[in-house]
Amino acid sequence: AQKVTQAQTEISVVEKEDVTLDCVYETRDTTYYLFWYKQPPSGELVFLIRRNSFDEQNEISGRYSWNFQKSTSSFNFTITASQVVDSAVYFCALSEAGIWETSYDKVIFGPGTSLSVIP
Amino acid sequence: DTGVSQDPRHKITKRGQNVTFRCDPISEHNRLYWYRQTLGQGPEFLTYFQNEAQLEKSRLLSDRFSAERPKGSFSTLEIQRTEQGDSAMYLCASSQGLAGAFEQYFGPGTRLTVT
Numbered sequence: 001a002q003k004v005t006q007a008q009t010e011i012s013v014v015e016k017e018d019v020t021l022d023c024v025y026e027t028r029d030t031t032y033y034l035f036w037y038k039q040p041p042s043g044e045l046v047f048l049i050r051r052n053s054f055d056e057q058n059e060i061s062g063r064y065s066w067n068f069q070k071s072t073s074s075f076n077f078t079i080t081a082s083q084v085v086d087s088a089v090y091f092c093a094l095s096e097a098g099i100w101e102t103s104y105d106k107v108i109f110g111p112g113t114s115l116s117v118i119p
Numbered sequence: 120d121t122g123v124s125q126d127p128r129h130k131i132t133k134r135g136q137n138v139t140f141r142c143d144p145i146s147e148h149n150r151l152y153w154y155r156q157t158l159g160q161g162p163e164f165l166t167y168f169q170n171e172a173q174l175e176k177s178r179l180l181s182d183r184f185s186a187e188r189p190k191g192s193f194s195t196l197e198i199q200r201t202e203q204g205d206s207a208m209y210l211c212a213s214s215q216g217l218a219g220a221f222e223q224y225f226g227p228g229t230r231l232t233v234t
Contacts, residue, residue: 004161035222045162045210045225091161106175107152107223109161 004110012116021077023092034075035093123226131232139197140229144213154210
């Protein structure tokens with residue numbers, strides 16, 4: 001069965017510190033997708049990244065970077081030089097995707113990590 | 120603005136009443152999803168449409184819940200005989216793609232309070 005664990009419920013950092021948000025997932029499929037979403041205080045979920053199970057390359061986008069390790073079933077997210085605007089709840093998510101046009105792609109979200117960046 | 124829109128944004132109802140929420144996805148998106156989110160939790164999948172076809176329905180969805188997407192455009196989620204446990208944020212999302220998992224674009228949600 002699909003499961004996403006985010007062990008860190010809340011994290012507080014001082015502005016400009018680096019912070020890593022952990023995500024561990026469980027799946028029996030060999031083909032799957034992993035996501036990170038951000039939910040700021042305004043409430044609307046914002047897509048950050050999608051990674052498929054065959055691409056283990058780490059990715060960097062500005063101050064954000066993601067470390068995908070299939071061996072440990074982890075997809076961790078690091079924010080470098082954090083800013084107050086990074087304060088939000090961050091969700092890791094997993095989807096076991098089919099290959100046919102009518103396949104569904106139910107996404108299972110983790111419980112989220114609430115990040116507070118203190119000025 | 121061409122994002123996902125939801126209406127209403129807030130709904131307060133008395134236990135036992137029926138409520139209906141509407142979601143308008145991004146116009147070219149063929150997939151539409153409904154989620155429920157309670158305080159301190161991640162969104163929980165409720166149901167999913169590809170065009171007008173409802174392809175999956177979560178076991179979380181009791182018989183009191185029904186969703187439609189006529190003509191493959193907007194969608195409605197109806198809750199009959201509401202209960203206090205139905206109080207939550209109801210999120211709609213849409214995506215575009217033939218297969219596989221694509222990023223979903225979320226609306227602002229409808230917050231339901233059942234008194």
